[in-house]
Amino acid sequence: MDSMNGIILSLILIAPLVGAAVILLLPEKGKLPAIVALITSLFTFLCTLHLPAHFNSGAAGFQFVQEFTWIASPDIHYHVGVDGLSLWLVVLTGLLAPIGVLASWNSIKERTKVYYALFLVQQTAMLGVFVSLDLMLYYGFWELSLVPMAILIAMYGRNLTENSSPKAALRFFIYTFVPSAPLLVAILWLYAKTGSFDFATLQVAIGTHAFSTAALCWLAFAFLVAFAVKVPVLGLHGWLPDVFSEAPVAMAMVVAGKLGLYSLIRFHVGLFPVQARQAAPWMIALAAIGILYGACLALVQKDFWRVLAYGTIASLSFCTLGIYGFTLAGFDGAVLQTINEGVIGAALFVLLGALYERFGTSTIANYGGLAKKTPALANLFVITGLALVGLPLFNGFVGEFLVLSSTFTGVSKGWAAAATIGVILSAAYLLSLVQKIFYGPESQAVIAYPGKDLGFREQLVLWYLALIMLGIGICPNILLNGIESGVQQSAGYPTLSEQMKSNASSFVVIAQEVRKGGK
Amino acid sequence: MNFWFFLLLSILKVALVLVVFLTSVAYTVLLERKLVGRIQNRWGPSRVGPFGLLQPLVDGAKLFLKEDMIPAGVYKPLYLLAPLIALGCSLLSIAVVPFGEPITWRGVKLFEIADLNIGLLIILGVTSISVYGIALAGWSSNNKYSLLGALRSSAQMVSYELALGLSLVGVVLRTGSLSLTDIVKVQSVHGIASWNIFGGGQILAFFIYLTAAYAETNRAPFDLPEAETELTGGYHTEYSSMKFAMFFMAEYGNMITVGCVATLLFLGGWTSPFGDLIPPPQNFFIHALMPILWFVAKVFSFLFLYIWVRGTVPRFRYDQLMGYGWKYLVPAAMLNIVGTSLIMAVFP
Amino acid sequence: MNFDVVPSSWYLILSALLFSLGVIGFLIKRSLITVFMSIELMLNAVNLSFVTFAHDWHAVKGQIFVFFVMMVAAAEAAVGLAIIISIFRARATLNVDQIDLMKL
């Protein structure tokens, strides 16, 4: 199996593309495209599982590396590899793909060929972002990830009668494409100065003070903005609510969060530790306010997609908070929380998608007292909600706790308090959502509903996700070991170098303690 | 060379040529009427003066004295300008024609108003300008017959100018010069045998030139611009009296010019057809004037041919005219150029 | 002053003047056909410059350039006027300001 190590990442990248090509070539007959997509995504998922199985968490640097010259001049390499930081994100992406296919199984009825083909291309693009170690290659995948997303939103949006889904697609694209212009300029500038796009080379070059402080400031800022939009950080989140209410479920569940957060850690914090540190107070403030803002707005929304959108802003702000606290535990928590968010968000989307599919409306007021008719749906919703709220034993708890405690001890008690209030508020909005939809008096729509509960396919997916939530919650060390090695080695090396590296061990100890407490 | 002397002599030459030229124009008209009359088995003008010899003078007087009418709808500036252009161009090209041996007297060439290296090109240039006279006349008259006639005429002239120009290239190739004097000189040695039309092998070119020249001057069989049955008077329908006379004079002036050019280019110019067979006369005046006689004789025979054709060949239809010009004459002229250059390349 | 010698620059300035007049004509004339004539004027002005410079350098090439410009101008005139005829057929006007089917 070790012989696979050299090519496994390329295999992961190519498999969805091949699947997409096969779908395009096959006739559009019944469920055929969906089946091919499912097979492809499952295969890809299996491949991604190869990574943790053979990952050597003790070893330094990147693993499963594959590198060859793509274009000689300018010096662009095909250079892929994973470390602890990206390892689980790759697996998560692989995991969500079949779920996305299953979630689209019934909701996408027309033009399935195009849909699944684009879906798989999107898959490749996201995986590519996580594994690229050449900045140009990274940028390529980063941009590529926008296109299928935008087209899918435009083509398969929910409110096809109006122009809203094309508008959402446009908004999404412009929001994310425009800030990537400065990003590319920054990359090009770095290349002009160093003659390399290689992540490690650049990291060293920046670490050895090859550039002026002002230049680095601008570069870091360019990187930061591009990623912050994609997260999205408060203030740059304008695209998110629209996309959440318009995008097909399978797309909406992957659009926000992990790409941006990963990029922040790897390329902003990782490449520009000093500048990131300078930006940290602002980012922390934004994140803390973002948690409060998201949770507050989520409370007052009338549309459940928007509740979810603002809730997502809140939980992603949590991750940001963890990153810019610059503590090891915070990093661990942020990465873990990113993964959690992916899993929980996926589950929520599937659940709300199921509701939407059945009732054709996303206005909360149209629901009420559904729990009696669809107990399975209600149960799963509650479980997922509790995971999101951060009930102990669920995955959300570990991440939130790591972030909050590290913020409290390492950064600022005030912001930590604010974030904690945010947590409470998010519990409030979720519970009120559950209350309004599943309990209380039955609404007209619910009375008229014949009472079909979740199907086998949906239950399978949701229980599976719930299991994962529980699994991570109970033994987060499986993930955290890898994540921590990654954080220390790649993002950690320059980041923690100045004051923290000296007492890094103590932080590790604290983190261990925290984790023990978590259990 | 004294500048003032040069000026004086030039003015003299111009005046003399002008008088002779205009007189010959007048008598060409008479010649035509007489000849056509004979061809059609009638007398032609015979009442005024002996054999009607004074007829042109009377005609001229009549046209001068007629009431000068300008129709109401015309565009006046151009309406007045057009006959001037026509006549002016007709008179202009005679300036570069050498009538006799290049005898210089105190630095001034006697039998030529202006000696230019590119005399041939000047003639072509002036010919090409003369289209304007007709075109503007037709357009400014504000009359559909005039306009149609003018359009026909200018199209015809522009088209045939091409064939005409190309037909001359063979001659120029043989001579290696654009100077009319030089062109005549190379034809002088063996008399008729060295004329371009025979010895030079330019008979095809001559035929093309002849045809194109008929079309250029709007003469039968290509006189479509003024085909009475369709267009009444063509471009000069609205013209009368003196202005009409100008067009009339221009047409016959052009005939003479064309004849002069044909003589110079193909028929050996002022040289005698016997070449060196007859020794050159010793007397200076005879030596100087004999060539002029030859020249006049040759031009006269060319004019005779002109009128003969008019009397015998029927008019072409317009599409036939265009087709003939583009499909036969132009290719033939090109063929002539290729042939001449080939021969010159093989037998340098 | 020597009446037999004219400075080359006079020719060149004449050429520049004609060129400018051509450009102005291009800007102010409102009939397609006169606009086209203004362009011809510009080309003629350029030709004068060429001939002057050719005289100055005693280089035949300048004159040949003019010869080619003439040929090209003739070809352009043929095509341009054909276009003008076809536009007149389609729109029955030659006014530049009415040739506006494609304005926003």
Added chain:
Amino acid sequence: MNTALQSVPDIYRILPEVILTLTGVWIMLMDAAMKPSKSRRSLGWVGAFGVTAALYASLGQLSMPAGTAFFGTVQTDAFSVFFHVLICGIVLIALLLSLDTLPADQHHRGEYFALMVFGAVGMCLLTSAVELLVVFIALEISSISTYILAGYRKNTGKGPEAAIKYFLLGSFATGFLLYGVAMIFGATGTTQINDIAALIPVAKSPSLVLIAFALLMVGILFKVSAAPFHVWTPDVYQGAPSPVVALMSTAPKAAAFALLIRIVYGGFPMLKPMWLPLLWAVAVLSMTVGNLAALRQENVKRMLAYSSIAHAGYLLAAFAGAGTSGIAAAAFYTAAYSAMNVGIFAVITVASGYDEKLPLIGDFRGLIHRAPLLGGLILFFLISLIGIPFTGGFFGKFLSFTTASQGGAVWLPLIGLLNSGLAAAYYLKLVVSVAQTPAANSPVAPKPQIGVAAGAALAFATIATLVLGIAPSQVLGAAKASAQTFATSISAIK
């Protein structure tokens, strides 16, 4: 003439042009010989065959040493071959496209094909001409044939309008170009581009050289439709038949860019301090003006016209690069731009027909549902035009901006990329329109049929765009080799 190239007969140096000319003449003769009622399709194939032959002939020129022919009037080198191949490729695509999309009742297709092929003669020659006289005539050959082709849709009124605008402004610019040539001739006594560079130091008057250069630039920048000389572009693209736009938005521009490179690098290398900022300014102006104007457009071809102005700006940014890298980047961008632009116009032609049944962006609504292949291709080319990675458009832009930032103008890529963001907005209008579900009342053109020839044209354009994005090494290598030509010639002068 140096001794090395005496072994190569002159005729081989213009072999592609000779082949193209003969093809054009042959098409005309066949056209005349055929019965009027007979289909002219075969003539299009003859043209395509001739263009392909010319393409191979120019590739064959690579094997001969770089050098001039015909008394130093044309020069074949890696540079000219690069652009020859590019232009022949474009013309081939345009011909194939026309074969299937020209209406069947179009009687004069023979002339149409002949004009395209003859136009290619001029464009090809423009890239190898080193004598301004040849440049001038080649430019006119390419321009006049495109003027005519632009006015080919006579029945709409828009066709002649497009033609007259193109023609008048084109001739106007030619006037400036010629005036520039006259000035440079006056200053140096020569019109041979390589000699100019050598003679500028001893020119009669340095200011004469400057004004000559400025006038030349006006003429050439007009031909590449860079702002502020771009006003003709939208109207012409809108009025001309779509397959012709596919040709004229790319091939003559590529040729004009080749000329620009030859003139600024070959003829005026020592004026670099002057033309560099000038070209930068033009670049920035072009992209900004082009993109801002494109935002407001509703007509697809008009929008793409403005976008092509913007692309001229991106391309000019490459000139900022030092020496060879700048030339290579510009050459590469030209290729990438041509591939995707000819591609998108090809798709639009196939989708909306020669007569443009779908003029507005809104008319394309739901195309992907009706014709998935065409819709997908439109999306693909638009993605390339936006500059998304793994397409030619991205890599070209990337190279151009890399070169600019290496040349020291970091702000240029920044402006350029912000402009790309702006551009994305209007490209996306079309993307979204194509991807949307068709409205109930949207005009439904007959389902487009893709014939063999048009299919081949689309395939060529798609493959070219993809290859330029994913595996550009080969083309980039060729671009670099062509840039090397200049490096040697510039150093030879110094």
Added chain:
Amino acid sequence: MHLVLFLIFAAFCLAGAINLLLQSHPINSALSLIVVMSSLAVLYLLLGAEFLAAAQIIVYAGAVMVLFTFVVMLLNVGEEEKTHGSRVAKVIGFPAVAVILGVVATIVLETQKHLAGVSLSDGVTTTQDLSRVLFHELLLPFELTSVLILIAILGAVALARKEGHS
């Protein structure tokens, strides 16, 4: 003598060019242009380019401008309508023209010290000299012109022909 001729014909040129702009009827503009062209022919003669002078008359005055008048007549184009036109073009155009003229004039005057004067006696280019260069060194452009003219003929026919006729 030379100076006088130059002044006369330069004046003709300018007067013709200005008249071209002032006249509102295309035919008058065309005639003004013919005056310009013919005067230019004389100037060419003064500059020793006699072949060009003749060619100027034959090609420009005799062929190109005939085409113009021909089209004016054929379409029966009337007086120019007085529409205001593009203001932008004028606002930018006129200053630009003034600048171009000013710059060129300054440069030319400045260059004058490097240029020789023009007099009647020096440097008449014979047609032979011209042809020698034309058919030898510039053979390629000469041959190319045939392609150009072929295109022009083709295009003129294609454009001017009415649709529906074959």
